[in-house]
Structures are given as C-alpha cells and as structure tokens.
C-alpha cells in the first residue's frame with residue numbers, strides 16, 4: 001500500500017523513537033560505518049548527543065527492513081526556529097524512497113512543533129545528499145568547514161584569571177545570551193521551563209570565567225574516543241585578549257591527555273578570524289558541510305515552540 005503522501009513504499013517500516021537504546025545506537029553506528037566506507041567523507045551524527053536524547057520527544061527516525069535498520073534520520077539543534085537534520089541510508093537500500101519517508105516523518109514532527117525551517121547537513125563530497133536536499137526544495141543557507149586537531153595543541157601562557165567550569169542551571173540565561181550574541185540565537189521568548197529543558201539536553205556545556213565573571217561558553221560533545229567542540233563563544237567585549245586561544249588549547253590538551261583520539265570542531269567558511277585561531281591551535285580543515293535550508297509548512301497543531 002502506498003503511504004498517504006503518495007511517496008514510494010520501500011520494503012520495511014518507519015520507527016519514530018523517543019530516546020535511543022543501546023541496540024538502536026549500535027545499529028546507527030554500523031549504518032554510518034557502512035555509508036562512510038562507501039561514500040567517504042563524514043556524517044554529522046553527534047553520537048554523544050544521540051546517547052543522551054530526551055525521552056519526552058521524538059528526534060530520531062529509523063527505517064527498519066530485513067535484517068535491521070537501513071536508514072536513519074536525526075533532528076538536532078537548540079533553536080526554536082530551526083532544526084538540523086542529518087541521516088543516511090545503507091548503500092544497498094538507496095533510491096527506493098527510504099530517506100524520503102524518513103524526511104516526511106521528520107518534517108511532519110517539526111511542523112507539529114511549529115518549527116518553520118529544517119537545515120539538511122550534507123558533506124560537500126556527497127552528491128546523492130546534495131541531490132536529495134535540492135529535490136526537497138533546499139538551498140544552501142551557509143557552509144561550515146570541519147576541522148580536526150592534527151598537530152600538537154599550541155602551548156600558551158595561561159592567564160590565571162581565565163577558568164573553565166561545568167555550567168549549572170543558573171548559568172543557562174548567560175549561556176543563551178552569549179550564544180545569542182555570537183550566533184543570533186533567538187531565545188527571547190523562551191520561558192524558565194524551556195530554558196531548563198534546554199540545559200538538560202545539552203550536557204557538556206562549560207562556562208568560561210574571567211576573574212570569576214562569566215565571559216564565554218563552549219560545549220564538548222564526548223563519545224568513546226572522539227570529541228566535538230561546539231557553541232564556542234566569547235562575549236564581544238572580552239574578545240581579542242587571548243581567552244579563546246587559552247581555552248581551546250587547554251581543552252585540546254586535556255582531551256588528548258585523556259586519550260581522545262579525534263577532536264573536531266566546525267566553523268563557518270566565512271569566519272576568517274576563527275579559522276585562523278583554530279589553525280594556529282593545531283586544527284586543520286578536513287572537509288566542508290553545506291547546510292541546505294528547507295522551509296516547512298506549519299500544521300498549526302498545538303504549535304508548541306519546543307526547544308530540541
């Protein structure tokens with residue numbers, strides 16, 4: 001039977017998940033390994049995030065066929081006006097409409113929440129991924145280089161007034177205002193409960209203090225032997241004093257010393273200042289991801305402005 005939307009019906013069924021169990025996580029990792037072996041490049045799956053998904057919201061979609069999952073799509077991000085999408089289909093199950101079905105389910109969920117825009121994250125090397133994004137009506141909104149620590153992290157003279165600590169709930173307003181200033185994150189309308197939910201969903205958020213006053217934030221997403229550095233922002237008035245360099249070098253050194261084999265981060269292709277900083281701290285550009293924006297039609301149901 002064809003699905004109601006008229007999309008093709010590939011063999012198997014959709015499974016929408018509220019939180020991911022160990023079996024799902026293993027299946028997603030296996031799927032990613034098979035895809036990267038076939039396609040090269042990188043899938044921005046943020047395994048650390050997948051391991052700590054909230055159980056009160058559907059963020060993950062699997063296509064289950066024999067003998068197991070052949071497709072995965074995850075919703076990511078913290079913006080109420082936008083959700084990132086990353087996913088893949090096993091090379092042996094492509095061009096049967098699997099990703100179209102996952103995408104249909106994911107965008108229906110976003111429309112239900114009132115999120116107006118999806119951003120499909122596609123490695124620039126992935127021709128089928130770019131074709132899918134364009135066929136879904138997407139246009140490139142921005143592009144980011146992904147960088148990996150390839151050289152010994154720079155040793156910098158540490159200013160003892162700069163300290164890093166784990167964020168606590170009371171830091172949420174600061175962290176959000178810092179991210180708003182740096183990345184234009186629209187959070188003004190979020191209530192206390194939504195702010196608290198946001199904080200719970202982002203373990204690994206750190207606050208950078210200068211003389212015991214918060215001046216910046218960064219988030220470290222850890223999985224077994226890899227770490228991603230995200231949401232790195234220093235308040236404008238404290239930029240240019242070496243704080244970012246000191247923090248990044250310290251994080252890179254600490255993670256390396258803990259045995260983390262791969263330390264990565266992402267930076268907008270047009271952010272020359274950050275690119276220079278990261279390069280001088282030992283990071284090299286390993287590839288580029290295009291973010292395709294797809295406008296969604298809100299269904300107006302409930303229109304809860306959920307944070308993800």
Ligand SMILES: CC(C)(COP(=O)(O)OP(=O)(O)OC[C@H]1O[C@@H](n2cnc3c(N)ncnc32)[C@H](O)[C@@H]1OP(=O)(O)O)[C@@H](O)C(=O)NCCC(=O)NCCS
Nearest residue numbers: 087088089094095096097098099100126128129131132135
């Ligand atoms: C991109 C990807 C997820 C598509 O999965 P899929 O199940 O094969 O996609 P579908 O069968 O639903 O394709 C839907 C449409 O996308 C476009 N498309 C998909 N693969 C394509 C290809 N190889 N060449 C040209 N167009 C393609 C077509 O318009 C297709 O419709 P059609 O088959 O009716 O022509 C899969 O190729 C993949 O896993 N690629 C590597 C990971 C990746 O790029 N992920 C980014 C997505 S976030």
